[in-house]
Amino acid sequence: MLTKLRIKNFKCFEDTGEMEIRPLTVFLGPNSSGKSSIMQFLLALRQTVESPDIQVAFAPNDSWVRLGSYPDFIFRHEWQRELEAMLEFTEHLPAPVRSSRRPNKLRLKVRWRYNKKTTQIRLEESELVYNDGEFSQLLMRKAGRYEATLKIASEDGKEWRHEALPVHFHGFAVRIKKGEKPSDLRQKMSRHPMVFMVGEIVASELRRLFYLGPLREYPQRSYVISGQALSDVGVRGERSAEVLWFASRTKRQQQRMLESVNRWVKELGIAREVKLQRLGKSNQYQVLFVDATTNLPVNIADVGFGASQLLPIIVQGFYAPPGSVLLIEQPEIHLHPKAQATLGDLLMEVVKGGDRQIIVETHSEHLLARIQRRIAEQRFSHEQVAIYYFEPTPDGTKIHRIELDEYGQLAEPIPEGFFEEGLEEALAHMKAVGERKAKEVSVASEGMDN
Structure with missing residues (x-):
């Protein structure tokens, strides 16, 4: 370490x-x-x-x-x-x-x-x-x-x-x-x-050392079964689906990793679970997110972009x-x-x-x-x-x-600039509200005088 x-x-x-x-x-x-x-x-x-x-x-x-x-x-x-x-x-x-x-x-x-x-x-x-x-x-x-x-x-x-x-x-x-x-x-x-x-x-x-960058790969509608035992999900998360496919068909330790992934996609509100489905007898498969509300499977390419971007982080975390x-x-x-x-x-x-x-x-x-x-x-x-x-x-x-x-x-x-934007915005908002209300009171008061 x-x-x-x-x-x-x-x-x-x-x-x-x-x-x-x-x-x-x-x-x-x-x-x-x-x-x-x-x-x-x-x-x-x-x-x-x-x-x-x-x-x-x-x-x-x-x-x-x-x-x-x-x-x-x-x-x-x-x-x-x-x-x-x-x-x-x-x-x-x-x-x-x-x-x-x-x-x-x-x-x-x-x-x-x-x-x-x-x-x-x-x-x-x-x-x-x-x-x-x-x-x-x-x-x-x-x-x-x-x-x-x-x-x-x-x-x-x-x-x-x-x-x-x-x-x-x-x-x-x-x-x-x-x-x-x-x-x-x-x-x-x-x-x-x-x-x-x-x-x-x-x-x-x-x-x-394993790296996952900020710009992660756009999800695909289907993936090819490579048969590789991969060491990581790739710098853009491009191998996340391959890692999941491999884990779903290997020893119990990897199966536990898949269970952790499913628990966290549910915790993060992405889906009820992740499923991998082979396309007929071909060498391709699709990644499905089971919708938490409808319980219907949805292809990863059709879910919100944020959800697909989270998957590589979850997979890498438990696969490393x-x-x-x-x-x-x-x-x-x-x-x-x-x-x-x-x-x-x-x-x-x-x-x-x-x-x-x-x-x-x-x-x-x-x-x-x-x-x-x-x-x-x-x-x-x-x-x-x-x-x-x-x-x-x-x-x-x-x-x-x-x-x-x-x-x-x-x-x-605390160093200057350390997450001070939120406080500055809150103070600026309070100031703007105060000035606007004071102006409205002033205008109303002038109207009563007239």
Whole structure:
């Protein structure tokens, strides 16, 4: 699970500061303030570890996100700046690196630099630290090659260290160059199998990032049975129907996912349930929403657009594998206020089990208000949510942590511009009503005098 994040010199951020990522992390702020940029950076890291090119140090352009060239996404377009990041993962570390010590943490710090002549993005330094120093791996670029420094702390407090070890790297995983493995290192590796596994663990964590964008696919009248076991619903939710079809015909665990989907389409007022119907003996099927009022099945292409836009969010929430981090942009689009509030309940339920996280970017006051209400009702803990407000400034976007207390109340100070539009409109309305009534009284009084 991703627990901490810090990014320097990326797009509108000179420095995000260290951000705590909780089970439900909410990004708020005006348009073009950088909320989506955080998600884009994380997706670029996923692209990096998934790239088939072993020479790629940072992959800004692929299927998840397209950032352009280094000068396009570096802060103020100043290509001389280094791109830096820190990520910390915990809890869901695989068995080979779990420790009896708590908490289990793996921290990654990375620096990249741009070569203007070759237009390449180079990894300058990568440091992986496990459990605050129980084990560490430092990768540095020196004289055109990469060298690793390994450190292992023993239980008696002593430290074993090996420096200047020539290595290859791919993503954040390293391997020793052929014929360069000293005998003392071979001995240590037999006792500490995680020595060269930590990079793969980081890659595994990054592959659990899933993104659902704000512009979701328009529903189709029928779908083709692909036979694929998909990992997610797609960045536009275009594979939601395929995921449902697969889940409806597989093991009980996936059947339970379908039951959760049906419960939430009913809770959100979309339909009584979702049904999948094969079209005769063809390799096609249709998605039907059973109307809550008439109990009649309606093709998904014929229901309200907001309803079809909600389905990918529900499906992805319950289909994502354990340890997933779901990145969701503006889930409230096309929804009326009541559904926006209920959407907050959906997000809270997805993360309650403790094995999934959600980072959501939203403009919905109703969604936030529902989270606050559930905290006050003791149905959700304030310790499970982190709220950040993004404030654009001439010096780049500043990120403010908005604290919620145990009653769901916003702690002071609240940044200027934080959902103040509703209050301003209410005050302006009261002022307009007062002025109009005063004018009407004045006119009536003048009429009586005449």
